[in-house]
Amino acid sequence: MHRQWPASASRCRCGFGVYMTYPYTAFREEIHTALARAIRKEYGTDVAVRLEAPSEHADAAFPCFPLAGVAKASPRDIARRLAAGMEGEWIDRVEAVNGYLNFFICPEQLGREVLSLVDAMGDRFGALEDRGTSVIVEHTSANPNGPLHVGRARNPIIGDTLARLFRWAGYRVETQFYVDDMGKQVATLLWGIRNLDLKTEGDKEDHRLVAYYQRAHARAAEDEEVDEQIKDIIRRCEEGDPEALGAVKEAYRGVLAGILQSLERINISIDSFVEESRFVREGTVQQVIQRLQESPYAGREGGALYLDLEPFGVHGRNKKFFLTRTDGTSLYATRDIAYHLWKAQQADRLVNVLGEDHKLEAQLVEIALTILETTVPVPVFYSFVSLPEGKMSTRRGRVVHLDDLIEEAVERAHREVKKRREVPEETARHIAEKVGTGAIRYNIVKVRPEKAITFRWEDALNFEGQSAPFIQYAHARCCSILRKAGDAGVSPLPGSGFDHLQEIRLLKTIALFPDVVESSSQSCNPAALAEYAHTLAADFNLFYRDCQVLGSDREEQRLALVRATQITLRNALELLGIAALEEM
């Protein structure tokens, strides 16, 4: 029923080499210590203290049920008995209810600490201390044969959000795009560009060039001669022929540029691009084949090398994992192994964002990497995005391109802005761009990756409720209040003394942010972050409704709380790659 706290503590670097403990971490540690002591004293036993995360019942709860057996007492009695000795600077009060020990955090202490921490850390509030660990996040890695469609866009959005999360969680992060420059897709594209004379329209290269790919694909299907010519390109690439590889690169360059333009518009940039062919050129694929054929699992069928994966629990047809063809040339997965060996040399951890269709391949590669005794990557699989009428298919013209979705979302946002406020056109354009693209990112990232998505325009263009604009709007409201208060308005550390229900609720949610960074990064679950951002915005809206800020006799404290909310919302949006607008 209830979530548990993240296993490890969240701490931050505050100022110069001074480490501070985030409020809820301190609260939790205090409870752990007090509980362990009390349980040992009362029942003479050591149990692992598991606390439940904040809920409507308590800010932290300890279920006494598991203790009932050893303590030979009812959970209710245990709770009552343990409640007596619980105190500390963070623990405001303890209640024994229904066999639970419910802890409440001290609002005074929380108010003081949260406000000073947010003030001191600013746009680093929520960040965790450096772990001295590096991680490479591989994402997108789309075949550069045409523009991104909405289905493929799930990959960069998940990947980029994960990369941002890891950075905040204290890792040194690099993102990589693995460029498949040896496959049939790019070879087909090259053939098309060389042999076809098409009139193409559009102002982005990926949209112009995809027509060559599509037409060439169709030609290859009906003309064996064409198919042979394409296969010849692939063959030469696999042999590492620099001329062929250069030509392929020249062909896909424009498509890739177009893809990157689209990604840039949704605030995604990728640190480095790694060409698959380099592992052939540099001979590392051959080394992989060499090393694996010496392993006890190697076998041959015809001239083709394979690994027998039966000892690893792989059965059926998949147990023979082929590394080469009969002619000795490498296969996609073999080159992927070489890529991972290379990656393992430059980072401590590897995370790969992959479509669920790559599950089997990833499993096989993982086993090979285990045999080679190197870093095994952590995969994050996502399910496909389909349309109400079925699977997305470029060939059948049943796709929604990311660029079209962006256009539509931005245009719709623009209409909304014009409808609501009178602002200069330039401002309206800016807001519309950030609202529209933010809505797209949020709409995709809020759903857990393993859930299949059916794309519906009305969901994608929803600007209310669980959406980016809802969160952006709360942020804009904060900014508006702060703007009106003026420079002198917010003193950094007013005496705390929050007592309104909504003030305290908001304070608690702000304080939870570092824990969300910790847990969602550890579980590679950006959807949890998206949910948090919505909760924070919703809690602010309640505060906004019930607590007048400007002109109230508590103006100073409340302004400080608004400021802390604004910073936390901005940081959460930054993690989601969504613009924190100051006005909407």
Add this chain to the structure above:
RNA sequence: GGGCCCGUGGCCCAGCCUGGAUAGGGCGGCAGCCUCCUAAGCUGUAGAUCGGGGGUUCAAAUCCCCCCGGGCCCGCCA
């Protein structure tokens, strides 16, 4: 046929890893709230056999088994 994943009010999603207190949100429906810090907001209301069935347990949406429905995969393709 085999493997992996998903199945929570009309619709979409969280909670499942690590079992516990009235199953949370959002959209849509209905009824309301702008002389007051931006109504992309807020309030109320109706609506749930947590796909079905067994099992484990003091306790199951959560763990185990079986079944049903959907997705993905099962090339010397990428």
